[in-house]
Amino acid sequence: MSGAAAVSGAAAAGGGAPSRSAGRPEKRRLITAAARRVFGAEGYARASVDDIAAEAGVSKRTVYNHFGDKESLFLAVALEGAHEVTATIARLLEKHLRKVVDVRDDLTAFALDRVAAVGEFPDHFALVRAIEAEAPRMPGPVLAAWIEAGPQTGHLRLAPYLAAMADRGLLTLDDAAGTESPAERAADHFNLLTVVNVNQRTFYGAVPLPGERVTELVVDGVRAFLRLYGAPPEPAVGHP
Numbered sequence: 001m002s003g004a005a006a007v008s009g010a011a012a013a014g015g016g017a018p019s020r021s022a023g024r025p026e027k028r029r030l031i032t033a034a035a036r037r038v039f040g041a042e043g044y045a046r047a048s049v050d051d052i053a054a055e056a057g058v059s060k061r062t063v064y065n066h067f068g069d070k071e072s073l074f075l076a077v078a079l080e081g082a083h084e085v086t087a088t089i090a091r092l093l094e095k096h097l098r099k100v101v102d103v104r105d106d107l108t109a110f111a112l113d114r115v116a117a118v119g120e121f122p123d124h125f126a127l128v129r130a131i132e133a134e135a136p137r138m139p140g141p142v143l144a145a146w147i148e149a150g151p152q153t154g155h156l157r158l159a160p161y162l163a164a165m166a167d168r169g170l171l172t173l174d175d176a177a178g179t180e181s182p183a184e185r186a187a188d189h190f191n192l193l194t195v196v197n198v199n200q201r202t203f204y205g206a207v208p209l210p211g212e213r214v215t216e217l218v219v220d221g222v223r224a225f226l227r228l229y230g231a232p233p234e235p236a237v238g239h240p
Contacts, residue, residue: 028066030056033123035077040126043134044074044142075142078131081124082150088117089157097161103170103230104222111194111218118205125204154195155187162186162229171229186229193221 034056038047049070053060067073096110118125135143147153163183165171173182180188198217202209209217 027056027058027062031058031063031066031073032077032080035073036081036123036127039074039077040123040130043130044138045134047074049073071139071142075145078127078142078146079149081121081127082146085117085121085124086150086157088120089114089154092117093157093161097158097165100165100168100170103165104226107190107225108219108222111190111222112215114195115198115214115218118199118202122205126206128204129206155184155191158187158190159183162190169231172231173229186225189228190221190225193225194218197221 031052035047035052038052038055041047042051047070049060049063052073053063056063063073067076092110092113096106096113100106131138131143131146159181160183162171162173163181166173166183171186173186175182178185194217198209198214199205201207201217
């Protein structure tokens with residue numbers, strides 16, 4: 001079963017539920033919110049549908065009517081959170097990198113806002129921590145769909161903005177051969193040097209760092225990135 005098939009299965013589990021469930025979106029939201037909390041606290045393997053039902057204040061049968069099984073519920077919750085985070089990142093990309101005025105300042109502002117956005121989704125990133133801890137034991141289709149939805153493809157959303165900056169002569173992208181495009185490789189490096197560096201140190205916001213330390217890490221990361229990809233300075237104009 002492919003990741004795409006798993007996604008379709010999860011959608012079918014919700015869309016194919018009995019009509020009495022399909023007409024109760026509020027109850028479905030209660031279940032997904034409860035599942036996000038329980039999966040984030042207990043992980044995939046230890047969390048039970050009984051626990052989720054109790055947290056949501058519904059019956060176990062109601063959970064199954066909406067989602068079919070635990071795997072479909074977990075996938076629906078994980079993808080819902082990933083899409084919400086992705087939408088936030090898309091807004092930040094447009095805000096900071098659509099019209100770049102100063103490369104260093106705009107990249108720094110983007111990275112700082114993206115790091116701060118982790119705090120907007122505490123239950124989702126508790127789930128991320130659980131997924132990373134349990135990845136080898138999770139169902140393959142669930143993990144594949146999760147990866148495809150966002151966490152390891154963030155650089156693909158950033159890449160077009162870096163390519164546009166390179167077209168303007170603001171960055172210099174490496175043309176070395178590889179499976180990724182030069183812009184995708186640069187975006188991957190940018191994320192590793194800035195956002196990922198902070199997220200790993202804070203365990204996705206669970207152990208916050210002082211604001212000045214976060215700023216220091218991001219500024220250092222942007223500086224390192226521009227040493228790799230910054231446009232060369234224009235040659236000085238000689239005087240006659």
